[in-house]
Amino acid sequence: MTIIERPSLTPVVAGSGVSVGVKPSQAYGSLRRPVSSTGWRSWVFTVDHKKLGIMYGAVAMFFFLVGGVEALLIRAQLAGPNGTVLSAGLYNEMFTMHATTMVFLFVMPMAAGFANYLVPLQIGARDVAFPRMNAFGFWCFLFGGIFLNTSWVLGGAADGGWFMYQPNANALFSPSHGIDFWGLGLQITGIASLTGALNLIVTILNMRAPGMKLMKMPIFTWMILVVQFLLVFAIPVITVALFLLMFQRAFGATFFDVGAGADPLLWQHLFWIFGHPEVYILVLPSFGIVSEVLPVFSRKPLFGYRFVVFSGAAIGFTGWGVWAHHMFASGLGPVSVAVFSMSTMLIAIPTGVKIVNWTLTLWGGKLWFTTAMMFAIGLIVEFTIGGLSGVTHAVAPSDTQQTDTYYIVAHFHYVIFGGAVLGIFSGFYYWWPKIFGKRLSEKIGKWNFWVTIIGMNLTFGPMHIIGLQGQPRRMMNWTEARAGEGFFNLGFWNRVSSSGAFILACGVGLFLINVIVTTRKAEKAPLDPWDARSLEWMTSSPPKEHNFDSIPVVHSLDEFFHRKYEENHETGELTKVATAEEVLADLEAHADAHIHMPSPSYWPIVLALALPIMGYGIIFSRILIVVGGLLVLLSMFAWTLEPSVADDTDYDPPGDPRADDGGPTKELATHV
Amino acid sequence: MKRSKSNVPSLQLVQHSPRHRGWLFGAVGLAAAALSGCAKNAPQDTFDPAGSNAQKIQDLQVPVFVIAGVIGVIVLAAIGFVVIRYRDRGQEMPEQSHGKPSLEIALTILPALILAGVGTFTVKTIFELAKTDDTQCIINVTGQQWWWEYDYPAQDGCGGIKAPIVTSGQLVIPTGQNVLLRITSRDVIHSYWIPRLNGKRDAVPGRVQTLRLEADQPGIYAGQCTEFCGLSHANMKMEAVALYASDFETWKANQLEGYTAPVDGSAAKQGEAVFTANCSYCHQVNDLTTTNAAGEKVPVLANPDQYIVSGAAPNLSNLMTRNTFAGATWDLLTPACRDKVWKAVPEAFGALYLQGVTPECLNQVDLREWLRNAPAKKPMYSSDAQKANSGGKVRGMPNLGLKEDQIDLIIAYLLERN
Amino acid sequence: MSATTEHLERAGHDSDGHDYVEHHPDSFYVKIALALALLTGLEVTLTYVDIGALFLPLLLTLMVIKFFMVVLFFMHLKFDSKWFSFLFYTGLGLAVGVYLAFLATFRFFMSS
Amino acid sequence: MSDLALQPTQASEDVHAAGHDDHGSHDDHGLVHATSTGLSNNKLGMWLFLGSECLLFGGLISTYMLYRGRHSANLGPDQIYDIPFTSVSSFVLLMSSLTMVLAVTSAQRRDERRMNLWLTITALLGATFVGGQVYEFTSFYHEGLGFTTSLFGSSFYTLTGFHGVHVTVGIIMLMALVGINKRGRIPGDRAEVVELVGLYWHFVDIIWILIFTLVYLIPS
Ligand code: HEA
Ligand code: HEA
Numbered sequence A: 001m002t003i004i005e006r007p008s009l010t011p012v013v014a015g016s017g018v019s020v021g022v023k024p025s026q027a028y029g030s031l032r033r034p035v036s037s038t039g040w041r042s043w044v045f046t047v048d049h050k051k052l053g054i055m056y057g058a059v060a061m062f063f064f065l066v067g068g069v070e071a072l073l074i075r076a077q078l079a080g081p082n083g084t085v086l087s088a089g090l091y092n093e094m095f096t097m098h099a100t101t102m103v104f105l106f107v108m109p110m111a112a113g114f115a116n117y118l119v120p121l122q123i124g125a126r127d128v129a130f131p132r133m134n135a136f137g138f139w140c141f142l143f144g145g146i147f148l149n150t151s152w153v154l155g156g157a158a159d160g161g162w163f164m165y166q167p168n169a170n171a172l173f174s175p176s177h178g179i180d181f182w183g184l185g186l187q188i189t190g191i192a193s194l195t196g197a198l199n200l201i202v203t204i205l206n207m208r209a210p211g212m213k214l215m216k217m218p219i220f221t222w223m224i225l226v227v228q229f230l231l232v233f234a235i236p237v238i239t240v241a242l243f244l245l246m247f248q249r250a251f252g253a254t255f256f257d258v259g260a261g262a263d264p265l266l267w268q269h270l271f272w273i274f275g276h277p278e279v280y281i282l283v284l285p286s287f288g289i290v291s292e293v294l295p296v297f298s299r300k301p302l303f304g305y306r307f308v309v310f311s312g313a314a315i316g317f318t319g320w321g322v323w324a325h326h327m328f329a330s331g332l333g334p335v336s337v338a339v340f341s342m343s344t345m346l347i348a349i350p351t352g353v354k355i356v357n358w359t360l361t362l363w364g365g366k367l368w369f370t371t372a373m374m375f376a377i378g379l380i381v382e383f384t385i386g387g388l389s390g391v392t393h394a395v396a397p398s399d400t401q402q403t404d405t406y407y408i409v410a411h412f413h414y415v416i417f418g419g420a421v422l423g424i425f426s427g428f429y430y431w432w433p434k435i436f437g438k439r440l441s442e443k444i445g446k447w448n449f450w451v452t453i454i455g456m457n458l459t460f461g462p463m464h465i466i467g468l469q470g471q472p473r474r475m476m477n478w479t480e481a482r483a484g485e486g487f488f489n490l491g492f493w494n495r496v497s498s499s500g501a502f503i504l505a506c507g508v509g510l511f512l513i514n515v516i517v518t519t520r521k522a523e524k525a526p527l528d529p530w531d532a533r534s535l536e537w538m539t540s541s542p543p544k545e546h547n548f549d550s551i552p553v554v555h556s557l558d559e560f561f562h563r564k565y566e567e568n569h570e571t572g573e574l575t576k577v578a579t580a581e582e583v584l585a586d587l588e589a590h591a592d593a594h595i596h597m598p599s600p601s602y603w604p605i606v607l608a609l610a611l612p613i614m615g616y617g618i619i620f621s622r623i624l625i626v627v628g629g630l631l632v633l634l635s636m637f638a639w640t641l642e643p644s645v646a647d648d649t650d651y652d653p654p655g656d657p658r659a660d661d662g663g664p665t666k667e668l669a670t671h672v
Numbered sequence B: 001m002k003r004s005k006s007n008v009p010s011l012q013l014v015q016h017s018p019r020h021r022g023w024l025f026g027a028v029g030l031a032a033a034a035l036s037g038c039a040k041n042a043p044q045d046t047f048d049p050a051g052s053n054a055q056k057i058q059d060l061q062v063p064v065f066v067i068a069g070v071i072g073v074i075v076l077a078a079i080g081f082v083v084i085r086y087r088d089r090g091q092e093m094p095e096q097s098h099g100k101p102s103l104e105i106a107l108t109i110l111p112a113l114i115l116a117g118v119g120t121f122t123v124k125t126i127f128e129l130a131k132t133d134d135t136q137c138i139i140n141v142t143g144q145q146w147w148w149e150y151d152y153p154a155q156d157g158c159g160g161i162k163a164p165i166v167t168s169g170q171l172v173i174p175t176g177q178n179v180l181l182r183i184t185s186r187d188v189i190h191s192y193w194i195p196r197l198n199g200k201r202d203a204v205p206g207r208v209q210t211l212r213l214e215a216d217q218p219g220i221y222a223g224q225c226t227e228f229c230g231l232s233h234a235n236m237k238m239e240a241v242a243l244y245a246s247d248f249e250t251w252k253a254n255q256l257e258g259y260t261a262p263v264d265g266s267a268a269k270q271g272e273a274v275f276t277a278n279c280s281y282c283h284q285v286n287d288l289t290t291t292n293a294a295g296e297k298v299p300v301l302a303n304p305d306q307y308i309v310s311g312a313a314p315n316l317s318n319l320m321t322r323n324t325f326a327g328a329t330w331d332l333l334t335p336a337c338r339d340k341v342w343k344a345v346p347e348a349f350g351a352l353y354l355q356g357v358t359p360e361c362l363n364q365v366d367l368r369e370w371l372r373n374a375p376a377k378k379p380m381y382s383s384d385a386q387k388a389n390s391g392g393k394v395r396g397m398p399n400l401g402l403k404e405d406q407i408d409l410i411i412a413y414l415l416e417r418n
Numbered sequence C: 001m002s003a004t005t006e007h008l009e010r011a012g013h014d015s016d017g018h019d020y021v022e023h024h025p026d027s028f029y030v031k032i033a034l035a036l037a038l039l040t041g042l043e044v045t046l047t048y049v050d051i052g053a054l055f056l057p058l059l060l061t062l063m064v065i066k067f068f069m070v071v072l073f074f075m076h077l078k079f080d081s082k083w084f085s086f087l088f089y090t091g092l093g094l095a096v097g098v099y100l101a102f103l104a105t106f107r108f109f110m111s112s
Numbered sequence D: 001m002s003d004l005a006l007q008p009t010q011a012s013e014d015v016h017a018a019g020h021d022d023h024g025s026h027d028d029h030g031l032v033h034a035t036s037t038g039l040s041n042n043k044l045g046m047w048l049f050l051g052s053e054c055l056l057f058g059g060l061i062s063t064y065m066l067y068r069g070r071h072s073a074n075l076g077p078d079q080i081y082d083i084p085f086t087s088v089s090s091f092v093l094l095m096s097s098l099t100m101v102l103a104v105t106s107a108q109r110r111d112e113r114r115m116n117l118w119l120t121i122t123a124l125l126g127a128t129f130v131g132g133q134v135y136e137f138t139s140f141y142h143e144g145l146g147f148t149t150s151l152f153g154s155s156f157y158t159l160t161g162f163h164g165v166h167v168t169v170g171i172i173m174l175m176a177l178v179g180i181n182k183r184g185r186i187p188g189d190r191a192e193v194v195e196l197v198g199l200y201w202h203f204v205d206i207i208w209i210l211i212f213t214l215v216y217l218i219p220s
């Protein structure tokens, strides 16, 4: 039997620093700790990585729709010549916020959601290393996202394009508060990314199940690890840039003021030093997802696991040396251009390794075309198209023809939508039964897949033509005068693209319908619906609060699979030796007696709430800065003094301090 | 293993997948293959070089696109093959093989080799395009929200220029000469791009950057500002006009011709007064004079610095020698007249262009709209509320509240600026 | 990579709580501090005497030495787990590499 | 800010036989961190954070480097810096690293009194440094170099200001440690908490080592 213990009234000596007999609840006066495990409180104050993961996912999905509606408005404007759906100013706000929303409020947090939910399960841990910090990260993301979007009603959203080139983003050239909101909002979501990344790295390095060497880690966890390293090192760079931006706009500094002698290229470098690693931050989690999905549905291990891990790390590393390929036309001089051109080509090599390995994973397999599998194969195909156009940009002279045209827009939507987003959908279908205990309908799923694939190719495919025919991006309209005639007529392809976008919206809509239908009626999914291979399937669906009754000891990559199947080493023949249920029953039979789970807390959400308050303060009123600042101090103080596990007196009625065995519990907490 | 067959979803749709996506790549490939010539393509076609610089890019990018296309087709074919060949037909569980390092390494080295080849030619082209030592003509190009100014400094190049020429919207160059643009900006970053003549170069305030153009044949080459520069980024176009050397001489001479005052009593003469009163504090018309309170003739000098954030407005001395206005976004020519110029054969082009805008050919509709209320036609920051943020200065041309009869007079006046 | 991770993994175990708890007497730290003080003094002195072209390299060398003395001894990185070194030096190395390249694109090292 | 017993329990011998992470405290009170690396979460997180901070300060230092020459004729680095003064305050900060180490070793020896003493001294030295900086800023300001005066001014104040804020945060942490420790409330392993604050403090110090040389001593 497993007991989730409540902590004892008299904390056991847990390190000499903890004094005996201090009741943690005293630390913050009469405020009682939120401990309920049901109702809204159980979500708002939760520190459970699974709940946070779900909340990340739900909020990110919401922002996907917001960004999608913005995209639809853009496409509606461009459907015909001299579009009048949006005014010039609104159009500029639209594509700026579309990109910002999609990148920072959809793909990144969605990946954070997957990582949050799955990484502890995949490595056989009970939560992340710093659960409250995890909650704090989520609230920063949510409040940052809301803060950013309130700019729409508080004088206009940011209108400088998502890379916010200076000096066009100066207060002189963009007088509304939009860009202030943008800078501060990204600063807040940046905190979410940074704390999330620190947390996950420590979790992955430190909390693996016994036996799980790094090279036995599931590949998704590996890719997440690489991404978190990219975040840890890239976020500070954008932080610097955003601070300079804020000092310039709010406090009169002159970092990008050419009149004062500034060099506008400073911003571009800082932005892209962050920005290029950022694009791999967007896509690597999805690479991880399909690297899980493809083997499962090919019924073969991932081909060349080591190479895939290595190439992921290599992509991450090389990604730091290529940023100036976004600046080939900016006048870097031929030497810099040549260097960055070459380094950019280099990155195609490790990425190619991934494509090759996925293809070879399928090769010789026994392919089961579930929706998850189809999205994963879709990713290979679509991403390759986008990657290859990326290589044509890497050739600097030809990029000077392509840069800032729709050909670039085609490139990055193929790698982002065809890479990151298709991967995310694959992950939805694959892990839905794990997370919600129900399988998404495969029937609607197939429709979802095909409509999405057709829609995306119709939307973004023509952009290759539009771009190579010379239509620049970020144009609030196009004119017949420069549209050409015949097969390459820009008008025709713009219409195709716009129609495609609405088909794509139907594709996304089908997913939403699928979710609703499934939630309403689908029956419970079997324990192991896909005959999966990794640890997260070795527990109930959805998993219990503490994930595993007993932490499995890992002997091999694909641990779960090897517990179900035995391989004859001579013939290579597989025999099934256990069902998933049997494996699980075995684990449950050895359930750990004492499991401590961290308790919910007020402080993460309070601390996160203080940040947008300070943000509004910087924009509108200095008093709010003070209010926010005090709130920060208060909640940090309370946080520091709050033990990670609630005291018994926090419960109502106070529980029995001692667990059933009466002995002292092993208190493993360190709280800083 | 015994999986119940009902677990396996239907496979019918999947088999078509690679074919379906194949068309797309085909389309991209086609775009690449439609190299030059095809006059129907959009005027900013990036695969349609009309001069040596763009040709260098073309020579590089065509093979690159072909290589990329071939690799794409190979990957798609492989996926297609695998998807059909290895779909679950109830075969045995596959061998649990973990990979094959030799194959991996081979498939890593292969792309590396391809890219090494591409890289070599790339670097070579980069340096070739950066060459400036055989320049024959220098033009200063300045971007500003939301139009381009061209300033031909006095020089021996360009067939000899004695006094500076200032114009806007249309860049006029001699064919066959290596023209060096020295590009900068007065406000935010813009980017100069005439696709058929060369790639882009950003106009960065505080920096002067160079870009070379050379056009083999006379004609108009369309271009567009490609760095996002605010409200009217989409309306910041430009055109390069290439003329035979002899025609270019005529053009230069015309630009440098002194001011011809309108005939006394004509509508144009009245227009001159309206212009002097309403326009000339921003727009320069060279050698325009006025009579001051003391009865002396004094030159009218524009002082745009004081009224416009970016500090300049187009020089209107020779407005009617250009075919377009306001960032080359609207035509000064009626559609019929415009067509004639654009579609002229190279030999006939120069003469047609040099005619400029005759009264019959003037596109009154757009020009009038412009004069009536410029910001309504072209989004600009010119309203009072927007001016408040920039110390009362405008960005773009403000609404001057002219009456219709004033507009008539101004148009009569402007028509003589040729 | 695999080699590196294995290495790190082993390194982590080797240093498990034991060999990095290398105790130094307080006098050890005092000596380090003294050395740091001397180096700082030297740095300041250097700015007052003219030693020509050697000045910049010398000053930078002293800076680097001081930097690593604090990192290795005060922060104990020399005696601690290789994991810490890995994490910190990755950040440091990236920062140095990226920002030097960044400055190079501005032709920072060509002027003066 | 770490938590709990989330780590997998010690189950297999071959994995990490020795998971003790007692940072030099000699009695084994059964506080087993069964982490995969055998290292504490907090310390791992702190080093990672410091690695991340390298890119933050790198960006600020580079910005300063780029802009240090952009100022009006008589208000540049060469005119405005007071090297002897800054040398002294740099020295103070450097020495605070020593007192910090001594606080850490005291904590590891469980010498509460000394630990508190050294922590207090460290905080005081830090405060002296920050005070010096405030003085420096005001005198520069009076000489005419404001935050918005020139690019040199903006980037100088931004860089040193960021560093100053880091020191200030460090001082607050030190004071809090002393305060909380007096009331016996440091949660978790106290020696480790002190060590973590120490790491942060030393990091702030090494950044100043860079700033002192790159910004103050090298003429522009
Ligand atoms: C998920 C995000 C993502 C990913 C993964 C990539 C991947 C790549 N990108 Fe992309 N990129 C963006 C997102 C992304 N990009 C965005 C958002 C922008 C625009 C930003 C803006 O301006 O708003 C951009 C812009 C951009 C530019 C600047 C264009 C411009 O503005 O002028 C360049 C230039 O070099 C470039 C190159 C590349 C390259 C070489 C890759 C490579 O990693 C691709 C590698 C993959 C392959 C090559 C395919 C598979 C490989 C094989 C099958 C092996 C064999 C191949 C060969 C031998 C060639 N990208
Ligand atoms: C993660 C990144 C991401 C994603 C997923 C997308 C997705 C899409 N993008 Fe975006 N895009 C960018 C990142 C992204 N984009 C970036 C970085 C830029 C550059 C911006 C800049 O220049 O600054 C850009 C720019 C950009 C442009 C160019 C604008 C310009 O240069 O002027 C266009 C134009 O077509 C476009 C279109 C689309 C479309 C049609 C989608 C579609 O895939 C969207 C599909 C989703 C939906 C359609 C949502 C579904 C909605 C419903 C089902 C509605 C029902 C719901 C309710 C009623 C509540 N994008």
Ligand code: CUA
Pocket: B143, B144, B146, B189, B190, B191, B225, B226, B227, B228, B229, B230, B233, B234, B236
């Ligand atoms: Cu000028 Cu865009």
Ligand SMILES: [Cu+2]
Pocket: A275, A276, A279, A322, A323, A325, A326
């Ligand atoms: Cu990039």
